[in-house]
Amino acid sequence: MSKLSTSIPVIAIDGPSASGKGSVAELVAEALGFHYLDSGAIYRIVAYASQQQNIAWDHAAAIASLTSHLSIQFAQGEILLNGTNITSAVRSEEMGRGASEVAVHPAVRYALLDLQKQFRQSPGLVADGRDMASVVFPDAALKIFLTANVEVRAQRRFLQLRNRGLDAHLETILNDLQQRDFRDSQRSAAPLKQMLDALLLDTTERTIQEAVDFILNAYKKI
Ligand code: DC
Secondary structure (H helix, E strand, C coil): CCHHHHHCCEEEEECCCCCCHHHHHHHHHHHHCCEEEEHHHHHHHHHHHHHHCCCCCCCHHHHHHHHCCCCEEEECCEEEECCEECHHHHCCHHHHHHHHHHCCCHHHHHHCHHHHHCCCCCCCEEEEECCHHHHHCCCCCEEEEEECCHHHHHHHHHHHHHHCCCCCCHHHHHHHHHHHHHHHHHCCCCCCCCCCCCEEEECCCCCHHHHHHHHHHHHHHC
8 A cells, every 4th residue: 555545535435235325336436537446246255255165254364365366457347356257246145145144254254355545546446345444444534424224225125136137035035134234234344324524315215316326416515
């Protein structure tokens, strides 16, 4: 990390699964010409790589050591792991669950810290996840806590999966989101929570574009 990197502005967007923070963060990054970090994708990749190597998701030490051998590339919305395109595999509900399980371990989170910080490149970064404002970029220029009511999030995820031609059950999705919310917010290492200096952005009754405009306006004011 260069000394200068801390002067590069970061917009940290944290929130629960399926809140729409990924789509919003990407559009904000595009509007500002900033880089984008989808930190959830990194946890998903780790869950996927562990499964590939038959390492159980509760085996913290083995997973933490595996992270140092991963070569991850993000290119035009695609995710490459050691040269192989694993985009659709890591976007699955199974890897969402796996990510939430491997993310519980402090050793795994610590092992991924530098990798995430390296995304802070000029002219700026929009980073989304659970602990962007609290742990990875505590000096972020703008902190947003983006959330929505769990039923609305379940409905959005359901439509997303259906539109991709995948089999989806609303009840199962809702239960899964509730379990993930619980695990992500109750864990002791970097739990999901709104920081005191973060702005709350509830998208239950807002469109993606309205959420993007809210963030761009807030960024203009700082
Ligand atoms: O944002 P997502 O749904 O792709 O994230 C998948 C899981 O990864 C999420 O349930 C918890 C974990 N995660 C985390 O612990 N910290 C982050 N910064 C991002 C994701």
